[in-house]
Amino acid sequence: MLLEVTGFSKHFGGLAAVSNVDLNVEEGEIRGIIGPNGSGKSTLFNLISGVYRPEPGGTMYFDGENVTNLPPHEIASRGISRTFQMLRIFSQMTVLENLLVGHQRHTRYGILSAIVGTPAVWAEERRMRAEMMDLLAFIGLADYATMPAGELSGGQRRLLALGRAMAMRPKLLMLDEPAAGLSPLNVDKLLETVLSLKERFGLTLIIIEHILKVVMDTCDLVTVLEHGEKIAEGTPAEIKDDHHVIEAYLGKEMKDADVRAFLRG
């Protein structure tokens, strides 16, 4: 098991954003996380990535190591990388610099040699830049390398957020609604990019996504959250026929047949 989360909870005031959620993800798996708005999906990501601390009782193991309560940069340095729903790209930095920041943990020079500017630093900088240019080419942003990231279009920003997360060379990549707001054509393109990145770098993926078709088509297993609780987990086929899921998504009033038709797209 690559990621083992047990008993994660997080309250905001009286609201249980995530309550007692377990999440076990195998190496190489693609896991989908779905649930209605406000069901705690992003909060779960924030807990895993160390942005929030889980409440006492929660534990997290990654690659066999206990990483419960580590700060975000420590979690990142273990090989867990994520994107944000609101992207949070560094808009005043160039596209290439965004990736270089993500790649920082793989730099092989220290602060002192950086200050003096030794040839080894220049060589390492060249290596990093070349590698990140490769990655940019892979996600289709190479032409924009020196443009401030804030000037990219919405779709390009989504790609950049993905690229920055990939620049960390993670073992586990967590994507928070990577395709939100994209046109159907671009959703497919993005998905293709994600899958080819997975192939190329041997990633494990956790994807939060509202577009059910994406989840159903690509994920090995799907976890469903509602009101912060895990209400179902299984293969896409199992999830499609799960009553709880259907209710959670569309309320009790709708007929099951309508819902199934909807879920199948």
Place this chain on the structure above:
Amino acid sequence: MTAHGTDEAAPAATTGAKPVTATRHLLAWVAGIGVLSVLPWLAVNDYHRFLLDLILINVILAVGLNIVKGFAGQVTVGHIALMAIGAYTSAILATKFGFPFWLALPSAVLVTALAGAIVGIPSFRLEGAYLALATLGLAESVRIFISANDYLGASIGITDIPPPSLFGLRLDTHLSYYYVVMPLALAGVYFSFCILRSNTGRAFKALREDPLAAAAAGINVQKYKTLAFVLSAVYAGCAGSLAAHMTPGFIHPNSYMLAEMVTLLLMVILGGIGHIWGGIIGAIVVTIVYDLTRDYYNYQMLVFGMVIVLTVMYMPTGIGGIIDRYIVTRRFVALRKAKGDAA
């Protein structure tokens, strides 16, 4: 040293052209050093040579402030106090303990760096205006402590701080002192270029824009905040020591008041906050303007304050940013036109 400003934007795709760029950089530095070496001989009088020394000291100071404020985005008003700590440490070591300048300077830098780490502690919890207030509090208490402490000369200041000597030669003219200040300023600028173009510089910019995203990208935010404060303190300590040992070797607590901090902020903001050249351009322009308007001292702060506000509102990237935008934007407009707006 003119080919540096827009280097950050040079396409990395053209990695093949690197040796050419390196040669250009080297040439630029050689030319820069050449010009700087003869500059005081072109000055018409000793006062102008004093002004040159002052400009270079302010360059050191502003480059340091730009690291912590411009790049790392930490709104500190404590920089001037760090300069005071550098100046007083150096002065006390030289006058009371007989330290030669060459030992007093590095000691002062070390002490100031430590003080910088302390000034940086509030930044772990505070941001923006609150951080400014906290650092202002620290800075003022340093100044008041000095003003009230007899050992530190209290409100009289410290006099007869010895100038540096080299092979028995007292460097007590503004001309000879220039050759102490200039290499240090040049080294400071060079180191800042190196730092800011490395991982460290990118980490600073990332934590300025979005500390949370930076942390999620693997950056230890507290470590880099502390580093930014310590680095800027190294510059402040060096500038302080240089100011103390410059003829007539006199320092006074009133040189480290809020007004001086405002002037310092103006340098960084006008020059281009977070621009690699920002502190340099700003220090040169502001020191000269400050000197030209000395007769209107009463209005200076009013005008400087207004210029800060106007700059922040209407040209937030300062002079450096305007130069950049002029060069860089034109390239992208062309690129955009050629590509159309994809996605």
